[in-house]
Amino acid sequence: MSKQATNNPTTLPPAKPELPRSFRRIWAASAVSSLGDGVYATAFPLLAFNLTQSPVMLGVVRASTLLPWLLFGLIGGALVDRWNRRSTMWIADLCRAVLLAAAVLGAALGFLGVPLLLGLGFLLGIGSLLFDTASMAYLPDLLGRDQDVLVAANSRLQGTELAAADFAGPPVGSALFVLGRTVPMLGDAVSFLFSSLMIRSLPKAAPKPAPPKGSLLAEAKQGASYLVQNRVLLGLALRPAVGNLAFSGMAAVLVVFAHAVLHAGTAGYGLLLTIESVGGLLGSTLGPRLGRALGTGTALTTTALLEALGILGEGLSSTVVEAGLFSALCGAGIGATIVLGPSVRQAIVPGELMGRVGAASRLIAVxxxxxxxILGGWLAEGAGPRAPFLVGAGILASMTIVVGTMTSNRKIDAALAEAEREREAERVPVPALS
Incomplete structure (x- = not known):
C-alpha cells in the first residue's frame, strides 16, 4: 500500500510535510481575501441595518448571498470541471472586485439602497460559488494527492482564514464603516484584486479537466451520483450538513440566549463569538496532529462528539465564562473537521469530478x-432559548454514530488505497498493438 493510503495511527507520517513555494501565493491570496471577507461580513449587515430597520429585510439581504448555491450549486461544480480551475479562480475574484467597485460608484451616484444590496449579494454569491468550488478542486492539482500534504495545506489555509476573517476583519470593518458606509466595500474590492493577481501568478501547468462528454445537467448529475454512491464521500458530506443543522439552530437564537439566559450585554455576546473563533483556530492547527494520532475516521468522530458536548455544555451554562469555554470546545471541533474532511475528499475523488463532487457536498451543507x-427559532419560541442547544447536541451526537460507521479508519483507508490504485493504473502506459 502506498503512503497515501496509509492512515494507521500506529505508523505516524512526518509531522510537517513540505509544501511547494507556489503554495505561498495561494496562501497569501487566501489571507488577504479572507480579511476582506471579514470586513465585508461585518459592514454588510451594518449597511443593511442603516438602510432598513426591518428584520425581515435584513434576513432577505443575508439570504441573497446564499441563494446562488441553492439555484446553481451543482451547475457551478460542472462548470468548474469544464473550465481551467486556476483561471476560474482569478477571474471570479477579479469580477468580485469590479462588482464592489461598481457598487461604491453607484452609491456615490445616489443609487445606494436595498435593491443594490440584494443584487450585489446575489452576484457576489455566484462569484463565491465558483471561486470556492474551483479552489478546493485546484489544491490537489497544485499539491498532488498525498493526504498528509493536503491536510497540512488545508490546516494553514483554514487557520489563516479564521484569523483574518474572524479576528482581524470585524474590527477593521467596523472602523472603515465609521469612515464611510461604502469604504468597507472598497477595501474588500482591493482584497479581491490582490487575490486575483496572486492566483494569476500560480503555475499554469495544472492538470486540465477532461473535456465535457454530455450536457451540463448530465455532468452535474454525474457528480452528485458519484457522491451519493460512495459511502465515505457521503459520510464526509453529511458531517458538515448535520453540523450546520445544529449550529444554525443555535446561532439563530444566540443573541437571545446571551441576553435572556446569560444576562450578558453586547460585549458578552461579542465575547462568545470571539471565543468560538479562538477554538476554531486552535482546532484547525491541531487537526493534522489529531488525524495522525487517531486516524482520520476516528478523529472525525471524536471532533463531532466534541462539538456535541460543546453545544450541550453551552446550552446548560449560566454564565458567559462557562458558556465561552464550551463554545471554544465546539469551535475546536469544527476547526479540526474542516481541515480533515475536505483533505480526504481531495485525495480520493478523480480530478475530472473534483468540482462537481465538491459542489454537491457543499450544497448539502448549505x-x-x-x-x-428555522428549527432553532421555533424551538426557542416554544420551549425557551436553551432548547435549540439541547436538541442540536442530541442531533449531532446521534448522527455521529451513523456517519461514523461510514467514515471509519478502515473505510477511509480502503477508499484512499483504491483511489491510489486507480491513479497508478491510469499512469501505466498501454502497449501499442503490433
Missing amino acids: CAAPTGA
Whole structure:
C-alpha cells in the first residue's frame, strides 16, 4: 500500500510535510481575501441595518448571498470541471472586485439602497460559488494527492482564514464603516484584486479537466451520483450538513440566549463569538496532529462528539465564562473537521469530478443551514432559548454514530488505497498493438 493510503495511527507520517513555494501565493491570496471577507461580513449587515430597520429585510439581504448555491450549486461544480480551475479562480475574484467597485460608484451616484444590496449579494454569491468550488478542486492539482500534504495545506489555509476573517476583519470593518458606509466595500474590492493577481501568478501547468462528454445537467448529475454512491464521500458530506443543522439552530437564537439566559450585554455576546473563533483556530492547527494520532475516521468522530458536548455544555451554562469555554470546545471541533474532511475528499475523488463532487457536498451543507435556523427559532419560541442547544447536541451526537460507521479508519483507508490504485493504473502506459 502506498503512503497515501496509509492512515494507521500506529505508523505516524512526518509531522510537517513540505509544501511547494507556489503554495505561498495561494496562501497569501487566501489571507488577504479572507480579511476582506471579514470586513465585508461585518459592514454588510451594518449597511443593511442603516438602510432598513426591518428584520425581515435584513434576513432577505443575508439570504441573497446564499441563494446562488441553492439555484446553481451543482451547475457551478460542472462548470468548474469544464473550465481551467486556476483561471476560474482569478477571474471570479477579479469580477468580485469590479462588482464592489461598481457598487461604491453607484452609491456615490445616489443609487445606494436595498435593491443594490440584494443584487450585489446575489452576484457576489455566484462569484463565491465558483471561486470556492474551483479552489478546493485546484489544491490537489497544485499539491498532488498525498493526504498528509493536503491536510497540512488545508490546516494553514483554514487557520489563516479564521484569523483574518474572524479576528482581524470585524474590527477593521467596523472602523472603515465609521469612515464611510461604502469604504468597507472598497477595501474588500482591493482584497479581491490582490487575490486575483496572486492566483494569476500560480503555475499554469495544472492538470486540465477532461473535456465535457454530455450536457451540463448530465455532468452535474454525474457528480452528485458519484457522491451519493460512495459511502465515505457521503459520510464526509453529511458531517458538515448535520453540523450546520445544529449550529444554525443555535446561532439563530444566540443573541437571545446571551441576553435572556446569560444576562450578558453586547460585549458578552461579542465575547462568545470571539471565543468560538479562538477554538476554531486552535482546532484547525491541531487537526493534522489529531488525524495522525487517531486516524482520520476516528478523529472525525471524536471532533463531532466534541462539538456535541460543546453545544450541550453551552446550552446548560449560566454564565458567559462557562458558556465561552464550551463554545471554544465546539469551535475546536469544527476547526479540526474542516481541515480533515475536505483533505480526504481531495485525495480520493478523480480530478475530472473534483468540482462537481465538491459542489454537491457543499450544497448539502448549505441547504441544512436555513433548516436549522428555522428549527432553532421555533424551538426557542416554544420551549425557551436553551432548547435549540439541547436538541442540536442530541442531533449531532446521534448522527455521529451513523456517519461514523461510514467514515471509519478502515473505510477511509480502503477508499484512499483504491483511489491510489486507480491513479497508478491510469499512469501505466498501454502497449501499442503490433
